[in-house]
Amino acid sequence: MIGDLPRVLFVGNSHSGSLRLAYAAEADRWPGWDVYFLGVLSDRLGELDLRDDRLVPMTGAASRQMQYYNHVNSVDVGGFDAFVIVGGVSWFRTAAICAEHRSLDFPSVVAGDETAQLVGGRVLGAMLRGRIAGSAVGQLLPRIERLQKPVVVVPEPALSEDGRADDARYGAYHALVQRGDATHWLDMYRAARMQVLGDSATILDWPEAALVDGPYTASSLMRGSRRLGRIDAAAIVAGTSAARAQREVAEDGEGPTHPDDDYEHANATYGAMVMDQVMSVLSTR
């Protein structure tokens, strides 16, 4: 019944679109929570501040996106029981950090690769922590944490396996995989992520079943992804929103599909897998 359910707000960048689509398609699959979404693009996520229990944009760009995508200037978040931050830091883009700088324990270095600049492992760890702390989620999470409610952080999807042909954009990542360093680097990334974010939130990993060849997402879960659409979040402000109302708006309001060469965004099937993860975590709270 509306009003009786605990309320969770998903705050995300374009990667929250897949979750929104999934929820719009079958909200009854996650019945325990009244679910709301708030979306802005890319790093604007980190430009939302918490002032007097309201999420407010800190920049003109964030303000315009709050208006465009959510039809609100700010959102009263004081009444939510939990928060989910979707996206805000990219794993595969960190491949550039170790493209030319590696420590002795990298498998490629152990195997005799002498092309990289040798550095200490803790230097690389510091770089990863700096990248995560400076990311949109790294900036938003401490603000959300002040509300003292459960927070779940959802990663952006791993690169689509379809993207393996695109060396121009993802060469550093493919090289990481081909060198045999991806698992090692991912371990370092996860450790850094826990150090930076782990005390403030439950950090989710990608759904195990979504991955192929380790660090790629199955193309079936990426093709057909859609751009973040405009939804009417005015109801959030009014505090009278219902999952059903949100769902109806979302069904009509999501953006067009991404171009075929978008290998970074996931579709609703993937979104549903992540929703399962999130709701599983929230159900234990």
Added chain:
Amino acid sequence: MHISVIMLHPYSDLPSNAFWRRAVAETSASAPEAISRPKFPLTRKDRIATAGSCFAQHMGRALRAAGLKVLDAEPSPRGIGQAVLQQHGFGLYSGRYGNIYTARQLIQLLQEVADGRPDPAQIWRRGDRFHDALRPGLDPEGLDSPEEVLAIRRQHLSRLAPMLAGADVFIFTLGLTEAWRCRETGRVYPTCPGVIAGSFDAARHEFVNFTYPDVVEDLQKLRDGLHAFKPGMKLLLTVSPVPLTATASGNHVLPATQYSKATLRAAAGDFAALHDDVDYFPSYEIVINPAARGRFFSDGLRQVSPEGVAAVMQTFLATHGLSENMPPLSADPDMDDPICEEAMLEAYSP
């Protein structure tokens, strides 16, 4: 009938910059006029290497901002915050060798690069972590093992060799005369053993305060060492205006600082006067200029204030005709403090 007689003597035709009142007392400290006439103007075609004490970090930053080609044998990954990079020695100089406070330290590095072999004895321990004794502040958290220290240093040396062979000009900022060295090998360290890592052992380590003859001799070796990598490489010397954090000389730190700076200043100037390919730029003088009335030093009277740094760098660039088409160097109060191991001695101040 009154007849005026014009007396001719060596002072009668001197330019205004030769007179204290005009050149100092009545001139803005931020823009000293004609304070230096470069022997060899830097150009945007020159490939420049930099090294020195912590003040030298400003030099590299200003030269890059002016669009000059400052070499970097060990560039950082892109997209990493400046604070993390600087803490780990990226982008400070033309290699990750950290601060080089004395000419002797730089000579050692050149010799080590030429040999291509790091000294396995120069590893300091701190808890279960290991530090390169010749750049102990470079990895603040230390490295996993002595083997890792040596492997990284070996590669460091191998990357410096082509950088040095490609440099047209080497800019070196002399910082200190005081140093600590290994009694057995004579190697000097950038910091006293035990301050950042390692442990001090009077049987193994000794204090040295380089004298004027020592410094001049070292500058000659330094020039020879640079020419061994690239004949004709020009050497541009400056002296850091940053005072000693602490002195181990037994003297008061103020006269100890003045001794150090006076020695370095005199040695650098005299050595430059001997060689057409060696020049001196008065960074030190610009900062301690009485006309600045102390404002070129930050609180604590040790670090150079952003305004002081801007005065030095704008004067340097103007002297070399590099002020055009460059963004103005502002006295940015948020400018990063230089990474400075020597400043860690302050922690031991009573």
